[in-house]
Amino acid sequence: MSRFSPFSRSTGPRAPQPLAEVLSRTDAFAPLRAGVEQIAAIQRDLNALLPDYLAASVEPGFIKDGTLALFAAHNALAARLRHLEPRLVADLQARGWALNSVRIRVRPQAVKDPAPPKQARMTPVGAAALQALSETLEPSPLQAALAKMAARHTKKR
Structure with missing residues (x-):
C-alpha cells in the first residue's frame, strides 16, 4: 500500500x-x-x-x-x-x-575548462614532404621547426 x-x-x-x-x-x-x-x-x-x-x-x-x-x-x-x-x-x-x-x-568567475589539446593529424605523405623541405633549407629556426614537426608526425605511425 x-x-x-x-x-x-x-x-x-x-x-x-x-x-x-x-x-x-x-x-x-x-x-x-x-x-x-x-x-x-x-x-x-x-x-x-x-x-x-x-x-x-x-x-x-x-x-x-x-x-x-x-x-x-x-x-x-x-x-x-x-x-x-x-x-x-x-x-x-x-x-x-x-x-x-x-x-x-x-567576484572571480568559475574557471573555464581548458581547451582540448589539438588533434591535428598529418598524412605520411605530408610528413615526408615537410622532412624533404627541411632538408633543402639552410640551418635556421624555420628549418629546425619543420624538421621537428615532420619527426613528430612520422614517429606516431
Missing part, C-alpha cells in the same frame, strides 16, 4: 517553467521577482552601455541607498570599470535609474 494518494502521482517528468511564471504564483515571491526583474533590466542597460569585453564579464547587483553594486570578473576589468564609472553613472541616470554612484567589486 502506498502512503501517497493515487491522485498525487505525477505522470512523468515535469517540464521546465519560466522563472517569471513560478515567481508570479504567490505574493510571497513578489519582492524576489521585483529584484530579479531589476537586475535583468540593469544587465540589459549595461550590455548596451559597456563595450562587449566588459559587458560579458560584469554582473550587476542590487541598488542600495543609491549605489549600484557591479561585480567584475577580475582586477583588470574592475580597474577599467573604475575609469568608466562617472560616464556609466551619468548614462544609467539618463536611462532612468535612481543611483548616485557605483560600487565595483571583484
Whole structure:
C-alpha cells in the first residue's frame, strides 16, 4: 500500500517553467521577482552601455541607498570599470535609474575548462614532404621547426 494518494502521482517528468511564471504564483515571491526583474533590466542597460569585453564579464547587483553594486570578473576589468564609472553613472541616470554612484567589486568567475589539446593529424605523405623541405633549407629556426614537426608526425605511425 502506498502512503501517497493515487491522485498525487505525477505522470512523468515535469517540464521546465519560466522563472517569471513560478515567481508570479504567490505574493510571497513578489519582492524576489521585483529584484530579479531589476537586475535583468540593469544587465540589459549595461550590455548596451559597456563595450562587449566588459559587458560579458560584469554582473550587476542590487541598488542600495543609491549605489549600484557591479561585480567584475577580475582586477583588470574592475580597474577599467573604475575609469568608466562617472560616464556609466551619468548614462544609467539618463536611462532612468535612481543611483548616485557605483560600487565595483571583484567576484572571480568559475574557471573555464581548458581547451582540448589539438588533434591535428598529418598524412605520411605530408610528413615526408615537410622532412624533404627541411632538408633543402639552410640551418635556421624555420628549418629546425619543420624538421621537428615532420619527426613528430612520422614517429606516431
